[in-house]
Amino acid sequence: MPGIEADHESVGGKLVLRYITDLAHARSDRDSVVTLGKFDGFHRGHQQLFGRLYRMKQEHGWVTAAFTFDAELMYYKFGKQIRCILEKDERRRLFERLDVDMMIECPFTDEVRTMEAERFIKDILVDQLKARCIVVGRDFRFGHNRRGSYEMLADMAPEYGYEVQMIDEVYDGDVRISSSKIREALREGRVEDANRMLGYYFTVEGTILNGEHLGRTIDMPTINLVPSPIKLLPPYGVYVSIVEIEDKTYAGVTNIGRKPTVGEFAVGVETHLLHTQGNFYGKFAKVHLLHFARLEQKFPSIEVLKEQVHRDKENAENWLKAHPKITEPEELDFGSFVEK
Secondary structure, eight states: OTTEEEOOOEETTEEOOEEEOOGGGOOOSSOEEEEESOOSSOOHHHHHHHHHHHHHHHHHOOEEEEEEEOHHHHHHHHGGGOOBSSOHHHHHHHHHTSSOSEEEEEOOOHHHHTOOHHHIIIIIIIIITOEEEEEEETTOOBSGGGOBOHHHHHHHHHHHTOEEEEEOOOEETTEEOOHHHHHHHHHTTOHHHHHHHHTSOOEEEEEOBOOOOTGGGGTOOOEEEOOOTTBOOOOSEEEEEEEEETTEEEEEEEEEEOOTTTOOOOOEEEEEETTOOOOOTTOEEEEEEEEEEEEOOOOSSHHHHHHHHHHHHHHHHHHHHHOTTOOSOOOOOTTTTSOO
C-alpha cells in the first residue's frame, strides 16, 4: 500500500514497526500515546520522551506512535542548510529496534509546511491517531510559522479529551542537551562530548564498498563507506574507532575526508581494522567514532603519508590501551530509559 512501507505485523512472534511515509495513512484503530519531534540523533533528551511513551503504554495499553519528519526531503527542499546526525536510513534502523508500534515519517510537503497547528491537532493527532496522551519536550514547535507549542496542546486538551505531558530538558553538566549542541560538538571535533550527549557512540553506517585499494599501497588496507550527502560529519581527519561487522567488533583507525595526498576524491569514511584482515566487501558495517586524533592534511609524498598513517595506527592502539573499558560499542540499551 502506498505510504506504508512496513506494516505492524507479527514476524516470528515479534511485532515489527509500522513505518508510514504518507500523512493520509497515519491512522490508528485504537487509542494512542504520541510523541512528536525531529529526533535527530535520538539523544538522551529524546530517550526521556520514549521512556514516558513506554510507561503510558504499560499503564493503559495504548498504541505508541512517534511522529517525525522526512529529513532527506527537508534537506533537498532547503539545499545544504541541514546536516543530520542520523540520516534517514540510520534513523529508521534505530526505530525498528524500539518498542514502538508506529513511526510516521511525515513528508515535508507544502501542505504539511503550511498546515495550521490547530488543524494538525484536530485532524492528525485527534481524528487520525486517536491520541489520548501527547508527550513533547519543552521547546517543541509545530505547524505553520511554528505556532504550535506545549501551551497550545494543553489549551486544546479539554476540548478533545487528551492529556499532554511535557518532559523537562536533560543536561550534560551545565549544557542543555539538544541536537544543535551535538551538531556543534561534532563540527568542532569534540567526539567525546557528542557521544556523552547522545548516550551512545556517534556512528557512520553503510555497506562496505570496493574502493581504490590505495590503503594496500601503504600496508594499511581499509574498509570503505560512502556517507549520505545529508549526514553530518565531524572535521576531516583521523579518529580512533570501533567497527561492527556481522555481530563482530573490531578496533580501528578511521580517516574521514578526500585523501588529498593521492588525489581529490569524494568524501569517504575509510577504516583500517587494527587486528584483523579479510574480505568484507558487500557487508554492512557500523563505524563508531571514539576520539579525534588529528586533522586531514596533504603530505609531500606517499612515503611521508605512509609514515604518518603508521603513527596514526600506533597512536590509536595506545589510546585504546589507555581506555581499556572501551572494548565494545556503547549502543543504546533500549530498556534503560523506560520509566519504572
